Amino acid sequence: MDNIFIFTEGGGETGMGHISRCLSLYQAFEMLGYFPQFIINGNESVVSAVSGTRYQLFDWIAEVDKTITLLRDAGIVLIDSYKCPAFLYQLIKNESKTAVYIDDNLRLEYPSGIVVNGVMGAEQLGYKKRDDIDYLLGAQYAFLRSSFWNVPLKEINPEVKSIFISCGGNDNGLSARIVKILSEQFPWIYLSVVVKDNNSPEISKLKLYAQVLTALSADEMKALLGNADLAITAAGQTTYELCRIGTPFVALLTADNQAYSIGNFFKQGLVQEVIDPNNPAFDTMLVNQINYFLDPETRKAISSKMQTAIDGSGSLKLADYIINYTTLS
Incomplete structure (x- = not known):
């Protein structure tokens, strides 16, 4: 079972969420003694994220012939994509022993195989039961990179002295806006901002008020999240890493596909409020949330819930299930 391929996309406006969660599966397969290969539809900006892995960088969706040729005698193929069309899923399935489809929102009617949705509350999304598909659903299968598999209990400081900020691939000036608000309202708090490009004029101005990282x-990332007393983040993959670390966060709804997942965080009491940056009252809502989390007992209570909800073993459970499924097929 040497031929394990992970097809995904990333960089630019797509962000790094797909690559981050696929990397967690790559690492889980490695832990079990297997050696997968990434096939990534993206640009050179993704290379640092997959450093030390086996990967190819090309548009596997457009270059169908190259993709199918690559998959001759494939054992396991995983696909994590918002762009891959239905016909290509079927072609890839036809070339593999086991096909695994990573889904967030019932995007397609998938071919036979395994459908994985590690989003919190995925069990209630209404997947249609089929004899030719195994469904692995819910936060027990949350994708976390190996750095986040084993972490200590979060120590809650009496005061909020540092805040981590990440607005994901759809920043559009949001980081600068948040830093301006916080530097004016909470000038004593140290700010760390993660951005995809720290060379733009807008981001350069941030460096006067915050630590800017890329x-x-x-x-x-684990160290940065762990050292922060509070976070402000787009409601994507980072929310699961924050839960594992136990750092309370303010959630920003920056894309429509984040709504279901973060809505379930709210239902579970893992986030106090979800803020839409397009809301005219955004500035006031953000300041109110920071004030809410200044209380250490509030942060302590929610941190405990967070670390209980996400145990860090999701990727290992998935890799183990996929290997056993393939062996028994």
Whole structure:
């Protein structure tokens, strides 16, 4: 079972969420003694994220012939994409022993195989039961990179002295806006901002008020999240890493496909409020949320819930299930 391929996309406006969660599966397969290969539809901006892995960088959706040729005698193929059309899923399935489809929102009627949705509350999304599909659903299968598999209990400081900020691939000036608000309202708090490009004029101005970082490794991200007393983040993959670390966060709804997942965080009491940056009252809502989390007992209570909800073993459970499924097929 040497031929394990992970097809995904990333960089630019797509962001790094797909690559981050696929990297967690790559690492889980490695832990079990298997050696997968990434096939990534993206640009050179993704290379640092997959450093040390086996990967190819090309548009596997457009270059169908190259994709199918690559898959001759494939054992396991995983696909994590918002762009891959239905016909290509079927072609890839036809070339593999086991096909695994990572889904967030019932995007397609998938071919036979395994459908994985590690989003919190995915069990209630209404997937249609089929004899030819195994469904692995819910936060027990949350994708976390190996750096986040084993973490200590979060120590809650009496005061909020540092805030981590990440607005994901759809920043559009949001980081600068948040830093301006916080530097005016909470000038004593140290701000760390993760951006995809720290060379733009707008981001350069941020450096006067905050630490600006880009292209962080998983270990660097883990340390940054762990050292922060509070976070402000787009409601994507980082929310699961924050839960594992136990750092309370203010959630920003920056894309429509984040709504279901973060809505379930809210239902579970893991986030106090979800803020839409397009809301005219955004500035006031953000300041109110920071004030709410200044109380250490509030942060302590929600941090405990967070670390209980996400145990860090999701990717290992998935890899183990996929290997056993393939062996028994």
